[in-house]
Amino acid sequence: MAPKLPPQHPLQHSTTAAADGQADHAHHASPKGIMRWLLTTNHKEIGSLYLIFSLIMFFIGGIFALVVRAELFQPGLQLIEPEFFNQMTTMHGLIMVFAAVMPAFTGLANWMIPLQIGAPDMALPRLNNFSFWLLPVAFTLLLSTLFMPGGGPNFGWTFYAPLSTTYAPPSTTFFILALHIAGVSSILGAINIVATILNMRAPGMRMMDMPLFVWTWLITAFLLIAVMPVLAGVITMMLMDINFGTSFFDAAGGGDPVLFQHLFWFFGHPEVYIMILPAFGIVSAIIPTFARKRLFGYASMVYATAAIALLSFLVWAHHMFVVGLPLAAELFFMYSTMLIAVPTGVKVFNWVTTLFRGSISFEPPMLFALAFVVLFTIGGFSGLMLAIAPADFQYHDTYFVVAHFHYVLVPGAIFAIMAGVYYWLPKWTGHYPHERLAQCHFWCSIVGVNLTFFPMHFAGLAGMPRRIPDYALQFADFNLVSSIGAFFFGISQLIFVLVIVLCVRGGRKAPAQAWEGAEDLEWSVPSPAPLHTFETPPVFHRSHHGD
Amino acid sequence: MWSIIQSVLAALIGVQKDRKRQQDFASEKPLGFIVAAILVTLIFVLILILVANIAAG
Amino acid sequence: MRSLWQWLLPTCVIAGANQAQANGWNMPVGVTDISRDIYGLHMTIFWVCVAIGLLVFGVMFYSLFRYRHSKGAKAAEFHEHTSVEVLWTAIPVLILVGMAVPATATLKNMYDTSEADLDVMIIGQQWRWRYEYLGEDVAFNSNMSTPWEQIRGEAARGEHYLLEVDEPLVLPINRKIRFLMTSDDVIHSWWVPDLAVKQDTIPGFINENWVQINEPGIYRGQCAELCGVNHGFMPIVVHAVEEDEFEIWLAERKEAAEQEAMGVDREWELDELMARGEPVYRAICASCHQAEGQGAPPAFPALANNAQLIDDLDWHIDRIVNGVSGTAMPAFRSTLNPVEIAAVVTYTRNAWGGDTGDAVQPASIAEKIVQ
Structure with missing residues (x-):
């Protein structure tokens, strides 16, 4: 009867190894001030940079969302013009997807993967530095388009051609360049993660011993390597259409606007899983910890993750049910989309069964993880509804879709990130986050998220299209509630910042094993984790494995 | 061989026994699994295309 | 297999779903057989999700309550159970197959555009709809008629705010109408929504869909795909009328079209052209070039005090007839008739202090279009 994977109480000497490591490095003439951060190759520092960057972008993207919600507070145009409204919806989507959620997961990967597999650092530290510093460049460029003549991108984060080519503002070329840079960053980061996981596990740690966060990130990294080049391809085709007179997507020149959508969603659907698989990994670490019980069906979870990743390449055209696909294609994508619900359901069942007959406590990370399970599942249900192609003719491009993907991304991906931050903050800072404030943050977020996004289901079913700056009077009540909820949610995220700042500055001291039920390798090094850990590889005890 | 195919099929629905998983990962050579997974995926796609075409009439 | 959800539909009604529908919280049942089928599918999958949700969340919250650490719960040791896992994989698969069968039937029905009684071409344009009754020589544009004063909050908003047009699409009930x-x-x-028709209109493609409306009435909708700055302001209104009423309407429209065609050959006065041009400008041009012709550079150039435009009449006409490739300026050759083009050219050359005095004749435009 093996307890939770991976193994337990390893390596007393890893702490000494770490301490030695620190002593060894004391003589390094490390640069000070800004140069330290510009030149750092340390996975923990780069992880922190990623996380801080993503938090800043989360607020910038959030402000864009609040501008949108403020305009939609009432019918009529009050605050902004439709042109700027379109720029705000577009920028909100782009920033949240590419600059907030993805870098946050990469940041967590940087911090935690080496610690969880007993590696001293990432496999390619300089590349790691480069991957990060590409991001501020990319998104400064992207944000600067808002100040260019003709404004920033205004064609939605899905940038369908020809609206994003022939009819786009002049700044679109900068948008393409920014996305290229962000894409390079993602690919390099993914290569680094794959190299680290495959090559740098502690002696004795086999693939099957890895924590699920490492597993899900390994699969995510392969997804990234597979689809980011597709994105690069499609935006390069846009670049050619805009600047070099080609007609890939221009019907007047013999091009095909639908080709754009096929290419975009061939990238875009796996992208959705890129944003959710690491969340599965985080939740799969937190729930067993606070249920004090081994994760139910670890093996099934690994296999289900692989299945979801593979199926994610076969479902892209469910985003295109109303573009006029042939009937057989429509059926193919409906069936494959319905099938992807099965492995996803398996994961939810596994989490719930892990809770069953556990010994459950409700620390802040657990609160967010539990909220994740419930609210992500609600997002999954609406996803199942959207998979029914005939019904999608009514749902498509309405607020029902907006509600769906926000349920998957906000209380899904973002709650998982927050759960992970609360879970690992003691390891990063050596202090527990302020419990009362964290609880306050949680309850405000729960109320805010549901207030914002639940009414959108009704608005969409009642007939409100997405991406409109003004709406018919029957949608007024839903939008009023959503806007109030959005501001409440947005403002309550300041509590999150407060908790983090307080936690960095002080608080209740955390021991190496900060949570009673936590058993992965990262809890064997001191809290806060010293700059260099596992310089001497830990000996990984396979514990009481096997049946 | 059958064991590999069984594992890949298990992956497809996302249910696997721990004992079987340990067997799978006991060998350090993933090539067999990768080839089997690609083949099973192709067959899966072909079956789905077939079903869709039959249903479309 | 239709029986599955036909059986479930009354259940939904009992559960008060129709109440929700009446209040505008749910998908409309609609007025076509297909819209009813879709509503049935929607409610079935909804209740399936509710049932699964109650079960899963029920177990979850029971566990959270029952096995609290603070109440001294001791964790059990189990961590896998193959038969349970196989069961909870197999049951969803069966449910999904049960959903896929009626969904496939409905989808096949939606795709069957054969044997239509009437063909209507629907053309999306930034930002209006154009309807052409194929084979009937009837075609017109349909623009939003909600005044901007209401949008800006300078006037009280009407009942059908943003969902009203100058010329609705008129369709007969009980006839199969194919949309191209x-x-x-x-x-x-x-x-x-009431017709359950949503179909992308894509440049260079012709998509097909169809509708057979069961009840006369006025049905409203909107553009559903982001199409630029005025995406939120291109509503759709369908008047579904009795078949004989439709025939009368169609005959009237044909006659009006013939009248208009005759107007091409006669000489028009400046005042006449200006009066005709103003509404055309407001409906077609003002969304980009703005009400006073001031434009919105760099995307939409100003027309008022535009020296090139004033100096070169042929160039001006060419822009409107043939459009400007690579920009948002479309060719109006087939969207507007020669009278309308002549009137709007005249209007833009004389309004806002232009005063060129040019009265552009429809006949000359008709020649340019033929070229």
């Missing part, structure tokens, strides 16, 4: 859908510029999407 395309676009002149970017992708739009023609959506009327």
Whole structure:
């Protein structure tokens, strides 16, 4: 009867190894001030940079969302013009997807993967530095388009051609360049993660011993390597259409606007899983910890993750049910989309069964993880509804879709990130986050998220299209509630910042094993984790494995 | 061989026994699994295309 | 297999779903057989999700309550159970197959555009709809008629705020109408919830869809695909009328079209052209070039005090007739008739202090279009 994977109480000497490591490095003439951060190759520092960057972008993207919600507070145009409204919806989507959620997961990967597999650092530290510093460049460029003549991108984060080519503002070329840079960053980061996981596990740690966060990130990294080049391809085709007179997507020149959508969603659907698989990994670490019980069906979870990743390449055209696909294609994508619900359901069942007959406590990370399970599942249900192609003719491009993907991304991906931050903050800072404030943050977020996004289901079913700056009077009540909820949610995220700042500055001291039920390798090094850990590889005890 | 195919099929629905998983990962050579997974995926796609075409009439 | 959800539909009604529908919280049942089928599918999958949700969340919250650490719960040791896992994989698969069968039937029905009684071409344009009754020589544009004063909050908003047009699409009930859908510029999407028709209109493609309306009435919808700055302001209104009423309407429209065609050959006065041109400008041009012709550079150039435009009449006409490739300016050759083009050219050359005195004749435009 093996307890939770991976193994337990390893390596007393890893702490000494770490301490030695620190002593060894004391003589390094490390640069000070800004140069330290510009030149750092340390996975923990780069992880922190990623996380801080993503938090800043989360607020910038959030402000864009609040501008949108403020305009939609009432019918009529009050605050902004439709042109700027379109720029705000577009920028909100782009920033949240590419600059907030993805870098946050990469940041967590940087911090935690080496610690969880007993590696001293990432496999390619300089590349790691480069991957990060590409991001501020990319998104400064992207944000600067808002100040260019003709404004920033205004064609939605899905940038369908020809609206994003022939009819786009002049700044679109900068948008393409920014996305290229962000894409390079993602690919390099993914290569680094794959190299680290495959090559740098502690002696004795086999693939099957890895924590699920490492597993899900390994699969995510392969997804990234597979689809980011597709994105690069499609935006390069846009670049050619805009600047070099080609007609890939221009019907007047013999091009095909639908080709754009096929290419975009061939990238875009796996992208959705890129944003959710690491969340599965985080939740799969937190729930067993606070249920004090081994994760139910670890093996099934690994296999289900692989299945979801593979199926994610076969479902892209469910985003295109109303573009006029042939009937057989429509059926193919409906069936494959319905099938992807099965492995996803398996994961939810596994989490719930892990809770069953556990010994459950409700620390802040657990609160967010539990909220994740419930609210992500609600997002999954609406996803199942959207998979029914005939019904999608009514749902498509309405607020029902907006509600769906926000349920998957906000209380899904973002709650998982927050759960992970609360879970690992003691390891990063050596202090527990302020419990009362964290609880306050949680309850405000729960109320805010549901207030914002639940009414959108009704608005969409009642007939409100997405991406409109003004709406018919029957949608007024839903939008009023959503806007109030959005501001409440947005403002309550300041509590999150407060908790983090307080936690960095002080608080209740955390021991190496900060949570009673936590058993992965990262809890064997001191809290806060010293700059260099596992310089001497830990000996990984396979514990009481096997049946 | 059958064991590999069984594992890949298990992956497809996302249910696997721990004992079987340990067997799978006991060998350090993933090539067999990768080839089997690609083949099973192709067959899966072909079956789905077939079903869709039959249903479309 | 239709029986599955036909049986479930009354259950939904009992559960008060119709109440929700009446209040505008749910998908409309609609007025076509297909819209009813879709509503049935929607409610079935909804209740399936509710049932699964109650079960899963029930177990979850029971566990959270029952096995609290603070109440001294001791964790059990189990961590896998193959038969349970196989069961909870197999049951969803069965449910999904049960859903896929009626969904496939409905989808096949939606795709069957054969044997239509009437063909209507729907053309999306930034930002209006154009309807052409194929074979009937009847075609017109349908623009939003909600005044901007209401949008800006300077006037009280009407009941059908943003969902009203100058010329609705008129369709007969009880006849199978095939829609042929395309676009002149970017992708739009023609959506009327009560008809359960949503179809992208894509430049260079002709999509098909169809509708057979069971009840007369006025059905409203909107463009569903982001199509630029005025995406939120291109509504759709369908008047579904009795068949004989439709025939009368169609005959009237044909006669009006003939009248208009005759107007091409006669000489028009400046005042006449100006009066005709103003509404055309407001409906067609003002969304980009703005009400006073001031434009919105760099995308939309100003027309007022535009020296090139004033100096070169042929160039001016050419812009409107043939459009400007690579920009948002479409060719109006087939969207507007010669009288309308002549009137709007005259209007833009004389309004806002232009005062060129040019009265452009429809006949000369007709020649340019033939070229």
